[in-house]
Amino acid sequence: MRRSQGIKRMIKKIIIAAVIILVIAGIITAAAVYMKKHKNDYILDGPGMVRQPQDYIDYCSYSYGGGMEGESEHIELTRRSDGSYTYSYSYCPYNGGEETVIEKTFSDYEPVMDEIREICKRTGVLTWGELPKSDLLLLDAPTATVSFRYFDNCFYSVNSDDILPEEGNGIFSDIYDYLKSLK
Numbered sequence: 001m002r003r004s005q006g007i008k009r010m011i012k013k014i015i016i017a018a019v020i021i022l023v024i025a026g027i028i029t030a031a032a033v034y035m036k037k038h039k040n041d042y043i044l045d046g047p048g049m050v051r052q053p054q055d056y057i058d059y060c061s062y063s064y065g066g067g068m069e070g071e072s073e074h075i076e077l078t079r080r081s082d083g084s085y086t087y088s089y090s091y092c093p094y095n096g097g098e099e100t101v102i103e104k105t106f107s108d109y110e111p112v113m114d115e116i117r118e119i120c121k122r123t124g125v126l127t128w129g130e131l132p133k134s135d136l137l138l139l140d141a142p143t144a145t146v147s148f149r150y151f152d153n154c155f156y157s158v159n160s161d162d163i164l165p166e167e168g169n170g171i172f173s174d175i176y177d178y179l180k181s182l183k
Contacts (some may be wrong), residue, residue: 142161
């Protein structure tokens, strides 16, 4: 009787160990399948890659301000979940001045983000990485910033205080001119 109880306990331990091994194997298999399916989602290795980041831009903004006079301007183009785009523009000419605000919506079939994507492709801005800051510091000078969102949750910003690569010359004016033209 003792021997049969000992065998039953041993069989029970073997079954528990087998179940644990099967659960762990299932988790490892599920993780491997997920990783294989999503292995190229965030590869950013420059031209020729499978997913070009500029093709997935769904947000772009231009901000200007911080000068002694208090002038500020902010323009934003954002893709909404339904595929349409929200455009917002705000401008204040000086501290305490009357602010101009414009908001509008573009339908999902209007290619409003195409020009932004083309500028990003031409300059390669989304592959620049962290840029060094300029040694020239003007305390009363306004600064400009352009920002992008791509792949749904990746953000990249460039500031006018950054030292830009040669291909980046004109990026602030190109983005600003296009976004303002949508007004």
